[in-house]
Amino acid sequence: MDLGPNAPFIWTAYGMVAFVIAGLFTWLVLDGRAQQRRLADFETRGVKRRTGPEATTTRSEG
Amino acid sequence: MQTFTQRFANPTQFMGLSARLLPWVAGLAAAIIAYGLYLAFFVAPPDYLHGEIARIMFVHVPSAWMAMACYALIAVSAFGLLVFRHPLADVSAKAAAPIGAAFTFLALFTGSLWGKPAWGTYWVWDARLTSVLILFFLYLGLIALRSSIEDETLASKLTAILALVGIVMLPIIKFSVDWANTLHQPSSVLKLSGPTIHSSILTPLLVMGVGFLVLFIAMHLKAMRNEILRRRVKALQLAEVARAQSGQVTAPAE
Amino acid sequence: MSAFFTLVARDLRLAVRQGGALGTALGFYLVVVAMLPLGLGADLNLLSRIAPGVLWIALLLSALLSLGRVFESDYEDGSLDVLATGPLPLELVAAAKALAHWISTSVPLALLAPVLGILLNLELSAYPALVATMLIGTPAVSFIGAIGAALTLTARRGGLLIALLVLPLYVPTLVFGIAAISAMLGPDEVAPPLLILTAISLGAVVLGPLAAAAALRTQMQ
Numbered sequence: 200m201d202l203g204p205n206a207p208f209i210w211t212a213y214g215m216v217a218f219v220i221a222g223l224f225t226w227l228v229l230d231g232r233a234q235q236r237r238l239a240d241f242e243t244r245g246v247k248r249r250t251g252p253e254a255t256t257t258r259s260e261g
Numbered sequence: 262m263q264t265f266t267q268r269f270a271n272p273t274q275f276m277g278l279s280a281r282l283l284p285w286v287a288g289l290a291a292a293i294i295a296y297g298l299y300l301a302f303f304v305a306p307p308d309y310l311h312g313e314i315a316r317i318m319f320v321h322v323p324s325a326w327m328a329m330a331c332y333a334l335i336a337v338s339a340f341g342l343l344v345f346r347h348p349l350a351d352v353s354a355k356a357a358a359p360i361g362a363a364f365t366f367l368a369l370f371t372g373s374l375w376g377k378p379a380w381g382t383y384w385v386w387d388a389r390l391t392s393v394l395i396l397f398f399l400y401l402g403l404i405a406l407r408s409s410i411e412d413e414t415l416a417s418k419l420t421a422i423l424a425l426v427g428i429v430m431l432p433i434i435k436f437s438v439d440w441a442n443t444l445h446q447p448s449s450v451l452k453l454s455g456p457t458i459h460s461s462i463l464t465p466l467l468v469m470g471v472g473f474l475v476l477f478i479a480m481h482l483k484a485m486r487n488e489i490l491r492r493r494v495k496a497l498q499l500a501e502v503a504r505a506q507s508g509q510v511t512a513p514a515e
Numbered sequence: 516m517s518a519f520f521t522l523v524a525r526d527l528r529l530a531v532r533q534g535g536a537l538g539t540a541l542g543f544y545l546v547v548v549a550m551l552p553l554g555l556g557a558d559l560n561l562l563s564r565i566a567p568g569v570l571w572i573a574l575l576l577s578a579l580l581s582l583g584r585v586f587e588s589d590y591e592d593g594s595l596d597v598l599a600t601g602p603l604p605l606e607l608v609a610a611a612k613a614l615a616h617w618i619s620t621s622v623p624l625a626l627l628a629p630v631l632g633i634l635l636n637l638e639l640s641a642y643p644a645l646v647a648t649m650l651i652g653t654p655a656v657s658f659i660g661a662i663g664a665a666l667t668l669t670a671r672r673g674g675l676l677i678a679l680l681v682l683p684l685y686v687p688t689l690v691f692g693i694a695a696i697s698a699m700l701g702p703d704e705v706a707p708p709l710l711i712l713t714a715i716s717l718g719a720v721v722l723g724p725l726a727a728a729a730a731l732r733t734q735m736q
Contacts, residue, residue, distance in 0.1 A: 203313040205378040212317045212371040216324070219363050220476070227483045234490035241497040246504070343729075398683040405679055409670040418733040419666050423680065426662060426726050430684050433715065437687035440694065440708075 270348050272489050279482045286479040293472035300465035308462075314378045319465055321371040323473035324364050325393055331361030331477065332396060335403070336428035339421035349485070351417035352492075354424065355407065356484035360477065362400040368393050388442040392435045399427045413492075518603045519611050526615035529588075536581050540620055541627055544577040548631045559636040566635035567645060567696045570628045574621075574649065575656060575685050581620045582660040582681070583667070583674050585612050586731065590668055596735060605731055609661055610724035617657035625649035644699035651709070652692040654716040658723035659684050665727035669734050687715050 301319040308315030335354045342350035372390050373383045384390070403420055410416040530536065551569055552562055586609075589595040598608045628649055629642040637645070663681035667673040694708035 203307070205312070205314045208314060208374045208378055209316055212374040213320060215370050216320045216367055219367055223360065223363055223480055227480060227487060231483065231487045231490065234487055234494055237494045238490060238497070241494070241501070244501075246497050246501045395683050395686060398679070402680040402683065405676055406666060406670065409667075409672055409676055415669070415733060419670075419730055422726055422730050422733070423666055426684070429722070430687070433687045434683070437690040440711075441690045 272349065272352075275349060276486060276489060279486055283479060283482055283486075286475060286482065290472060290476035290479050293468060293475055297465055297469035297472045300468055305462050305465045306459075314375060317371050317375040318462075319469045321368060321375055322466060323470045324371060325368040325389075326470055327473050327477050328361055328365040328368050328393060328396055330474070331357050331364060332399065332424075332428065332431070334481075335361065335424045339424040339428075342417060342421045343425070349489075351421070352485050352488045353481070354421065355417070356488050357481055358400060358403050358407070360480050360484060362397065362404065364473075364477070365393060365397040365400055369397060386442070388435075388439045391438045391442070395434055395438070396431070399431070403427075413495075518601070519607050522598070522603065522608065522611040523615050523618075526612055527619055530615065530619040536584060537620055537623060540577045540581045541623060543580055544573055544624055544627060545631060547573040547576060548634055552634065563636040563638055566632055566637035567641065568693055569635060570631060570637070570645065571649070571689055571692050573631075574624050574628060574653075575682065575689065576678075577624055578621055578653070578656050578660060579678050579681065581616065582657075582664045582677055585616050585661055585664040586668050587664070587673075590735075595731070599731070599735055605728040606724045609665065609727040609731065610658075610720070613658045613661035613720075613723060613727070616661065617654055621653035621657050622650065625653055638700075641696060641700055644696045648692045648695040648699075648709070648712065651695075652688045652712050652716060655688040655719040656685065658716075658719040659688075662723050662726045662730070665730035665734075668731065688712065691715065 297319065301316055305316065305319070307313045335357050338350045338354035338357065341347040342354065369390065372393070376385055376390075377383050403423060406423055407416045407420045410419060548569060555561065555565075586595060589598065589612075595608075599605050601608075603611070625646055628645055629637070632642060632645065660677070660681055662684075663677040666680060667676045670676055691708045691712040695705065695712055697703065698705040698708055
């Protein structure tokens with residue numbers, strides 16, 4: 200495909216778009232997995248949010 | 262409208278719904294963007310003035326559209342938080358900011374690369390690029406403010422106020438930048454493509470625009486899911502600390 | 516209304532007694548303006564062309580310096596809590612403090628500008644235009660700045676953060692301030708940019724305190 204004399208500009212532009220979107224995608228996926236791991240870790244340790252009348256009630260998310 | 266948002270008000274319900282939706286939305290985004298790229302490179306003709314370089318428009322303009330749409334979403338979320346105390350409003354706003362900043366950066370970057378062959382310089386202070394640059398600063402401000410406040414509830418409300426101040430100022434800023442531009446005419450004026458946009462250019466542009474929108478929705482949903490998980494983790498950390506402090510430490514599972 | 520003016524007078528008295536803040540802002544203004552020819556070269560033609568812009572931008576930066584203190588000292592010693600529960604609504608408290616900032620800092624800076632204009636070879640016919648547009652535009656500087664001060668009251672790195680938050684919001688004031696000066700010196704009509712500048716300042720005076728009070732209220736609960 201001949202994109203003329205300014206082809207490098209076109210490729211760099213599209214390349215950066217692909218790079219940033221891929222980067223966002225990767226971050227979102229990895230971050231999600233990290234949070235799932237931490238939640239699973241709490242699960243195995245039996246930590247729950249409302250653990251009884253003695254514990255401080257925590258604010259729910261949101 | 263109220264019941265629609267109410268249905269998503271429960272974080273657990275949101276998690277369930279978004280888990281089902283996400284693969285479809287992501288797949289749809291990929292398909293639309295793929296089609297858009299095909300149109301952009303194989304169907305759209307070269308620009309009569311700038312030649313092939315105008316193909317950058319097919320990522321530059323959708324990026325700019327998303328940058329603006331995302332800020333509007335943040336402002337709506339801010340309103341939802343402050344006025345309606347919607348439980349997911351802050352999650353939405355916090356998740357959207359980095360994505361919006363990324364699209365703004367892309368708009369600036371691709372615009373700059375378009376500028377060099379088209380106008381001879383990597384940067385020009387035309388009204389459009391300048392407005393996007395200031396929008397980028399507004400995003401940075403939101404992210405910086407949130408990161409410098411420890412208490413989450415406080416951070417959510419203050420960033421919401423800042424977002425609303427920003428959305429009120431944005432049209433004024435855009436207006437002033439346009440004004441300044443007519444005062445100091447740049448050496449050449451950016452035209453999208455000729456006097457009117459031909460459908461062979463418009464169609465790929467709109468397709469890419471829709472593709473970017475669906476992509477944004479997918480990323481935003483995922484980011485919201487991550488944020489909800491993150492807040493659950495924090496709540497559990499607090500619960501664990503509280504239990505340890507009150508002397509009820511569970512023995513770790515061996 | 517007398518409570519409002521009492522608060523303004525009290526803030527002004529405090530500013531006078533503390534002295535240092537204004538002096539620092541004026542000194543900063545002087546230093547920044549002086550750095551420019553050193554950095555750009557002493558081409559007097561160039562300097563006189565950019566002088567209005569330089570003087571405006573340096574004024575914005577100098578005003579930013581003192582904005583952090585608008586609510587800070589009262590917040591730290593608990594006076595802000597007293598003011599919040601007093602007869603004045605918090606919006607008027609914020610307005611009073613912004614007004615005091617304008618009188619004690621922005622106006623002196625605007626009056627110093629023509630003196631600094633000498634350093635930049637600003638043409639003499641521009642002096643009245645410069646001061647007039649600064650006096651009209653600086654209420655926006657103080658009142659929009661107050662929003663930033665309120666938002667960053669309890670934030671870390673508040674000083675730098677104010678600049679990042681508030682400078683983009685200053686763009687319209689800057690643009691129309693410069694446009695008004697150009698119009699006064701040139702063939703263009705003066706009314707449009709001047710009226711718009713006035714409108715921006717008035718809008719800031721009315722809406723700024725609303726946003727600032729909301730931010731203050733959030734942090735004082």
